Every structure is written in structure tokens, then in C-alpha cells.
Amino acid sequence: MYWWRKSSYSGDASNCVNVAANGNGIALRESDDPHVVLATTPAALRAFIRGAKAGAFDRIQEGGA
Secondary structure, eight states, X not given: OOOOEEOGGGTXXXXXXXXXXXXXXXXEEETTEEEXXXXXXXXXXXXXXHHHHXXXXXXXXXXXX
């Protein structure tokens, strides 16, 4: 069983990401589709957040390179 949390910045919005501790990992889900759960490690999530803040994903194109 997960203890899901959402950001206080989400307010009453229904389309947000929920986060839960999962043993030594992190579980993520979108509130619009709570049955789909992604699992990651704290280190990988930190690296993703750092990259997102730095703009590393601002120019990702669909369909490959």
C-alpha cells in the first residue's frame, strides 16, 4: 500500500503527479490515471529533476533523433 502525496502547489487540481515512498524506491502516478504506477530510485528521480530544471528536456522531439 502506498501513501500517495501531491504537491501543495497543485491545490484542487485533478491533473497532477502523486509521489509515494516504495521501500528503497519512489513510486509515481498521474492522478488522472491512478492505476498506472512508475517506479524509480531516489537517485534517478533527483537526476531527472535536476535535468528538467536545467532545461535538458526542453527540446525533445517526437519520433526519434
